[in-house]
Amino acid sequence: MSILKIQDVTKVYEGKVTHRAINQLSFEVEKGEFLAVMGPSGSGKTTLLNMISTIDTPTSGEIIINDIKPHDLKKNDLAYFRRRQLGFVFQDFNLLQMLTVEENIVLPLTLDDQDLETMQARVKDVARQLGIENILEKRPNEISGGQAQKTAIGRAIIHTPSLLLADEPTGNLDSNSSKDVLGLLGRINKQENTTIVMVTHDPIAASYCDRVLFIKDGEYFNEIYKDNHRQTFFQAILNVLSLLGGHVGDFSTVRLP
Amino acid sequence: MTFRQFAFRNVIRNRRIYATFFISSVASVMVFFIYSMLMFHPRVEDEFLREIAFQGMFVAEVILVLFTLFFLFYSMRAFLEARSKEFGILLHLGMEKRQLNKLILFETMITGFAAIVVGIIFGYAFSKFFFMIVREILQIDSLPLYFSWKPFALTIVTFTSLYIIISFVSVMFIKDDNLVSLLRGYWHNEQIAKYSVWKGIAGLLLLAAAYGMAANINKEYLVVFVTLIPPFAMIGTYLFFTDSVPFILFQIRKHRKWYWHKYRIVSMAKISSVMRENSRMFFISCMVSTLAFLAIGILSSMSTFTHQYHQLNPLGLVYSSKLDNPYEKDHISGLIDELEDKGLSYHLYKFDVKRQTSSNTQKTVKILTQTDINRLALVFGYPVVSLKAGEAMFLPYSMDSIDELKRKKVTTVLQENSIPLSINKVYPKVLFSPTELGTNVIVVSDEDFRLIKEPMVGANAKQSTNHIFVFSVPEWTKTKDIGQNLDALMTEAYMTNHENDLPFYFENPGLDYSFIRSTFALLLFIGLLAAAVFFLASGSFIYFKLYAGLEEDKKQFDALRRMGITDKELRKIVNSQLIPQFFLPWGLAMLHSTFAFMALQVFWKGIADLSIIREIFLVLAAITCMQLCYFYLIRWRYLAHIRAI
Numbered sequence: 096m097s098i099l100k101i102q103d104v105t106k107v108y109e110g111k112v113t114h115r116a117i118n119q120l121s122f123e124v125e126k127g128e129f130l131a132v133m134g135p136s137g138s139g140k141t142t143l144l145n146m147i148s149t150i151d152t153p154t155s156g157e158i159i160i161n162d163i164k165p166h167d168l169k170k171n172d173l174a175y176f177r178r179r180q181l182g183f184v185f186q187d188f189n190l191l192q193m194l195t196v197e198e199n200i201v202l203p204l205t206l207d208d209q210d211l212e213t214m215q216a217r218v219k220d221v222a223r224q225l226g227i228e229n230i231l232e233k234r235p236n237e238i239s240g241g242q243a244q245k246t247a248i249g250r251a252i253i254h255t256p257s258l259l260l261a262d263e264p265t266g267n268l269d270s271n272s273s274k275d276v277l278g279l280l281g282r283i284n285k286q287e288n289t290t291i292v293m294v295t296h297d298p299i300a301a302s303y304c305d306r307v308l309f310i311k312d313g314e315y316f317n318e319i320y321k322d323n324h325r326q327t328f329f330q331a332i333l334n335v336l337s338l339l340g341g342h343v344g345d346f347s348t349v350r351l352p
Numbered sequence: 353m354t355f356r357q358f359a360f361r362n363v364i365r366n367r368r369i370y371a372t373f374f375i376s377s378v379a380s381v382m383v384f385f386i387y388s389m390l391m392f393h394p395r396v397e398d399e400f401l402r403e404i405a406f407q408g409m410f411v412a413e414v415i416l417v418l419f420t421l422f423f424l425f426y427s428m429r430a431f432l433e434a435r436s437k438e439f440g441i442l443l444h445l446g447m448e449k450r451q452l453n454k455l456i457l458f459e460t461m462i463t464g465f466a467a468i469v470v471g472i473i474f475g476y477a478f479s480k481f482f483f484m485i486v487r488e489i490l491q492i493d494s495l496p497l498y499f500s501w502k503p504f505a506l507t508i509v510t511f512t513s514l515y516i517i518i519s520f521v522s523v524m525f526i527k528d529d530n531l532v533s534l535l536r537g538y539w540h541n542e543q544i545a546k547y548s549v550w551k552g553i554a555g556l557l558l559l560a561a562a563y564g565m566a567a568n569i570n571k572e573y574l575v576v577f578v579t580l581i582p583p584f585a586m587i588g589t590y591l592f593f594t595d596s597v598p599f600i601l602f603q604i605r606k607h608r609k610w611y612w613h614k615y616r617i618v619s620m621a622k623i624s625s626v627m628r629e630n631s632r633m634f635f636i637s638c639m640v641s642t643l644a645f646l647a648i649g650i651l652s653s654m655s656t657f658t659h660q661y662h663q664l665n666p667l668g669l670v671y672s673s674k675l676d677n678p679y680e681k682d683h684i685s686g687l688i689d690e691l692e693d694k695g696l697s698y699h700l701y702k703f704d705v706k707r708q709t710s711s712n713t714q715k716t717v718k719i720l721t722q723t724d725i726n727r728l729a730l731v732f733g734y735p736v737v738s739l740k741a742g743e744a745m746f747l748p749y750s751m752d753s754i755d756e757l758k759r760k761k762v763t764t765v766l767q768e769n770s771i772p773l774s775i776n777k778v779y780p781k782v783l784f785s786p787t788e789l790g791t792n793v794i795v796v797s798d799e800d801f802r803l804i805k806e807p808m809v810g811a812n813a814k815q816s817t818n819h820i821f822v823f824s825v826p827e828w829t830k831t832k833d834i835g836q837n838l839d840a841l842m843t844e845a846y847m848t849n850h851e852n853d854l855p856f857y858f859e860n861p862g863l864d865y866s867f868i869r870s871t872f873a874l875l876l877f878i879g880l881l882a883a884a885v886f887f888l889a890s891g892s893f894i895y896f897k898l899y900a901g902l903e904e905d906k907k908q909f910d911a912l913r914r915m916g917i918t919d920k921e922l923r924k925i926v927n928s929q930l931i932p933q934f935f936l937p938w939g940l941a942m943l944h945s946t947f948a949f950m951a952l953q954v955f956w957k958g959i960a961d962l963s964i965i966r967e968i969f970l971v972l973a974a975i976t977c978m979q980l981c982y983f984y985l986i987r988w989r990y991l992a993h994i995r996a997i
Contacts, residue, residue, distance in 0.1 A: 148914050171918050178916025189911035193621035198612075203915055205612045214612055250915075 098257060098290050099124040099147065104156035106142050106313070116142040117153070117313040124258075129284040129291045131304040133332070135339060139313035140294045141262065147292065148183055148260050149173055161257050178206050182251030182289075186263035188243040190235040190250075196242075197222075197231040200249040207254065221249045225279060241272025245279065252283060259283070261293040265300045277303040298336060302329040309335055355451070359458035372899065373431050374463055376892040380420045381471025381511055382478065387416060388503035389479045393495065419640070421514055423893065426633070428522040430896035432456070439526055453523045457516075464515035468508055475507075552599030555591025558584050566947035581951070585944060589638055592940070593631040598624065615921045618912065619928035626932055630897070634937045637890045641941035645975070646948055665785050665861035666732055668698065668825030669834060672705075672789075672818050677855035683838060684821055690834045691823065701727055701822045705789070706801070707808045712764035716808065718793045719766075720747065721801040725779070731824055734781045739797040744775040747793040749786040754778060768806040785859070789820075831862030839863065891982045894933045898990050909994050926991055934983045938976075 106117040116139045124130050134140050145151035146158060149165045157164060165176050182203075190199050197218055204214045222228045225245045230238050235246070244264060251259055261280070265273040281303050283289050293304065301307045302325050309316040317335055321328050363370055391413065432439075439452060447455075483495040562584035565577045601624045605611050611620060627634075669687060673680045684700075691698050703724035710717045725747075726736045737745060746757040757778040765772050775794060784793065807816035825831050838858040845854045898905070909922065917925075 150910075150913055171920075174916045174918035174921075176916070177914065181914070181916070183911075183914040185911065187907075189907055191618065191621060191908055191911070193625040194617065198617055198621070201612060202617060205617045206614060206915065206917060206921075208614050211609050211612060215608075 096126050097123040098126045098128075098161055099292065100157070100159040101143075101147075102157045102159070104143075104146065104153045104158060106139070106146065106151070107154045115313060117146070119156070120310065120313065120315055121156075122308060122315065122318075124290060124292060126257075126290055127284070127288040128306065129281065129304045130293070131301040131307045132292065132294045132310065133296070133298075133301055133307055133336070134310040134316070137312075138310050140310065142313075143310070144260055144262055144292070144294050147258075148181055149177055178203055179254060180257050182254070182256035182259040184244070184247050184251050184259070184261040184264045186266040188235070188240075188247045188267070190243055190246055192235050194235075195231065196227065196233050196235065196238065196246045199235065199246055200231075200253055202250060203254045217253050221253050224283075225249050239272070240268050241275055244268060244272065244276050248276070248279060248283070252287070252289065255287070255289075257290065259289050259291045261291065261295075263295055263297075264293065265295070265297055273297075273300065298329060298332045301332050307332055307335075309339060311339055355454070356458060359455050360462060362455075363459050363462045370463055372892060372895055373427055374467055376427060377424065377463065377467035378471045378474065380423065381468050381507060382475040384416060384420065384510065385472050385475030385503060385507045386479050386482050387413060388506045389475070390483070392500055392502040392506075393483075394498060394500075417510060417514070421518070422636070424514060424518050425522065426893055427896050428460070428518050429525055430893070430899070432522055432526060434896075434899055434902075436526070449526075452526070453520075456523050457519045460515050460519035464511065468511050471511075472504065472507055547595040547598040547602075549595075549599060551591050551595035553596075555588050555594075555596040558588030559592060562588055563943075563947045566951040569951040577951070586639065589940065589944070590635050593627070593634045593638070593937075597627050597631070597936075601627065615917065615925050618925050622925060622929040623932050626929055630933065633890075633893065634933075638937035638941045638944070641938060642944040642948070645941060645945035646952075665828075665865075666781075666783060667728075667822045668828050668831060668861070669823040670784075670859045671821040671823075671835075671838075671856065672858075673821070673856040675817055675819065677819075679856065680819065683856065683858075686837070687821075687823065687835050691825070691831075694830070694834070696825055696827055696830060696834075699731060699824045701824065703727075703820055703822075705818045705820055706804050707816050707818075708766040708768055708804060709809055710764045710792075711767050712762055713792075715792060716790075717766075718789055719801065719804065720793065720795050721798050722795055723798055725783070725795050728783060728822070728824075729781075732781070734783075737779065737795060739795065741797050741799045742772060742774060743777075743797060744773040744800075745795045746775060746778040747784065747789075747795055748778055748782055749784065749789070749791050749793070750782060753791070754780065754782070766804065768808055769804050771800055771803055773800070785861075825862075828862050829865060831860060832866040834862070835860055836863075890937070891986065894930070895986055895989070897933075898986070902993055906994060922994070923991065926987060926994065930983065930987055930990070934979060934986075938979055942976075 100123050102121050104117055104120050105115070108114045108116055120139075120143070132140055132143065142151065146153050147160070149158075152166050158166060161180060163176065163180075165173055168176055190196075191202070194202070200221060201214050201218050204217060218231075219228075222231055225248060227242060227245050227249065230242055230246075235243055238246070244267075248264075251261075259280075264280070265276055268276060277300055280291060280293070284291050291304075293300070295301050304321065306318060306320050308318045316339060319328075319331050319335060322331075442452060442455075443449070480497045483497065487495040562581050565581050565584070569577050601620065605620060605624075611617060671683060671687065673683075688700070701724070703720065706719045707716055708719060709715070722737050722739050728734075729736050739745060746760070748754040748757055760778075761774075761776045763772070763774045773794075773796065779795065835858055838856075839860065842854070842858055912922070912925075
């Protein structure tokens with residue numbers, strides 16, 4: 096069963112220079128799948144992610160999440176849809192500095208006005224799952240990048256969303272933290288059966304996924320599926336990337352574990 | 353491109369960033385210029401400045417400059433913080449700190465000069481309008497527009513030096529030794545406000561104590577209370593913003609059931625960070641607002657004051673003389689000459705006041721005749737009196753005393769002459785003020801008055817009877833220059849404590865009134881201008897702060913939007929971020945001034961039985977409305993910025 100359907104989506108930015116960011120793109124994501132979207136700079140990855148997270152609307156075509164067409168919803172219903180169905184992880188964490196780690200994590204539930212017992216139980220669960228129980232009382236500026244991203248992931252999964260979106264989640268992390276965070280995402284994907292769509296530059300990050308979708312200049316380019324061995328999958332990703340013909344500078348430094 | 357061109361282009365091409373700084377600078381210059389125009393006004397100088405000491409006006413202006421300095425300095429800092437990324441790039445490219453200072457100096461001077469020029473042009477254009485308002489307040493006949501180099505020179509010199517000082521001081525706050533943090537841009541370093549529980553509680557207690565004292569002030573402990581309240585309120589306010597508010601917020605955050613509820617969690621966090629960043633600013637803003645409220649409130653009661661003052665002092669000039677006063681003739685003819693010189697019409701009444709001891713109270717009572725009172729009553733259109741022998745009537749000395757004496761019925765004997773009297777009425781209007789005749793005055797029938805022959809015990813015949821000369825002048829507010837020589841003699845006697853040896857007493861309500869009014873007028877200037885500048889300053893400052901943190905806020909709101917926050921909730925969060933900034937210092941200042949007025953009410957009553965509640969309420973309401981408009985304006989701009997992705 097597909098949880099996310101992208102059908103002939105086109106996004107055109109009007110302005111002094113009309114720019115076609117996404118062109119006739121179609122793909123589907125199955126429930127429980129861990130998908131990476133890769134592509135060179137300016138290929139429309141972030142535009143695509145913004146449209147899926149419903150804060151941007153496609154010029155034409157349809158996006159269907161969980162059999163709902165969010166772009167047809169009214170403004171308020173759309174906000175409720177986002178707070179219940181979607182989770183979002185950012186490259187620079189975007190934790191609210193004035194809240195503690197615990198409060199950051201619980202935020203989506205409080206927005207949805209759940210009762211206190213449920214919230215406290217969920218925070219405890221999630222914190223244990225992420226291994227950040229000992230920093231719950233700290234502030235975002237008192238913890239490391241890896242812990243911050245784990246907190247952000249906690250915030251994104253506490254309300255058990257049907258779709259978890261991640262925009263370069265390892266972009267600001269060192270290699271160890273990256274490995275941690277990616278392992279965590281993989282585990283959440285396997286254990287909770289959470290569907291994840293991740294946009295990334297990093298072939299290593301992509302190699303943790305079930306499937307990698309490549310886009311170029313806003314159009315579908317290629318896709319490859321995971322095989323048994325991560326090393327070979329990683330090599331396959333590198334091969335496609337070199338085919339993609341992006342510039343070397345587009346890729347973040349390859350960090351072998 | 354020369355260095356100067358670079359600075360110039362920086363300003364011109366960044367005009368949107370510079371606009372807010374520029375506009376508030378223009379407004380400060382404008383207010384200052386209008387004020388200087390008034391200060392150097394030829395008519396102002398010779399009409400009322402003579403009484404309000406020139407120093408007073410000068411002090412007002414210094415206060416204004418200090419506020420402006422404070423405000424410009426703060427906005428400049430916020431402005432530079434917002435641009436720290438740009439400075440980071442310049443330093444990264446190898447610019448020396450010295451060059452950066454020069455660049456900022458150039459830029460500030462370009463904006464500053466433009467602001468001075470525009471401000472003066474606007475100020476000159478609006479000064480006529482302002483003069484019209486001042487003319488109304490001070491009741492001066494005319495206040496024409498004039499041209500003189502003095503206000504221009506003063507404004508230009510003051511503001512040029514202000515801008516130089518500010519640009520030199522504010523560059524010291526750019527930390528060029530930490531390039532990375534500069535490049536990263538201005539970052540809200542949002543830590544929990546460090547506060548001490550004791551200080552927090554102390555702040556609340558001090559405020560409570562100050563309010564309690566202000567509410568229960570009385571004349572006996574006036575001096576103690578008046579010396580204690582201001583420092584209590586000031587320290588209390590400071591601690592309230594730095595410690596009490598974080599303390600209270602922390603207590604609230606403990607209650608998760610309430611705190612973990614919808615957007616409240618974000619709102620509360622926003623409020624705490626706003627409080628942490630701005631506590632000192634809030635303190636100053638609160639104190640200045642309180643002062644401004646007080647000044648404006650007192651002034652707004654002026655119209656009531658004029659009316660009531662006249663009711664309490666309906667007679668014009670009053671000259672009271674003992675029978676052995678050798679100067680009586682000279683003084684009276686001198687006053688008549690002066691009145692005629694000024695072309696003021698008057699009626700002169702002369703009557704006698706006798707003093708006796710009342711058997712009822714064993715105190716001195718002053719006695720007038722029915723005929724004398726009726727003569728005065730006819731002039732003012734007051735009711736006339738008709739008394740039989742043995743009857744008497746109280747003469748009230750204030751509005752309150754009328755009600756008080758109404759209930760009083762006394763049978764007494766004038767001891768020295770054994771004249772029995774029954775006093776069971778009160779004259780329904782105030783004719784004499786307590787300083788003129790004292791508080792124990794009665795009217796008797798002409799027959800009884802003639803029977804008073806023996807002088808009061810302990811006094812000879814000459815001291816027991818006074819002549820009172822009353823000049824009833826319809827244009828009583830214009831008599832302030834009459835009898836200045838007598839006034840000088842009185843003042844001298846008071847200074848040397850010989851007032852009882854003086855054979856006469858002279859009172860000029862016109863002069864007293866003009867003294868009181870001029871003092872208030874000075875307060876009005878300080879109050880209005882300080883309020884105007886501060887209004888602008890606090891509003892713009894909030895805007896600067898928001899502007900400086902805009903990038904960070906945008907990111908946060910983007911995260912919140914992705915988390916599914918509705919538009920309504922977003923607006924509520926922004927409200928909770930803005931409302932404390934606008935209304936917390938304001939609200940506390942309101943509370944401060946309410947209690948101050950309560951205290952003042954007691955003090956005021958002691959002077960002249962005035963009640964000023966209604967006027968004050970109106971003024972506070974008007975100010976709140978203005979603040980509300982400002983709030984909506986800034987919220988509208990801020991929301992527009994936040995919503996744009």
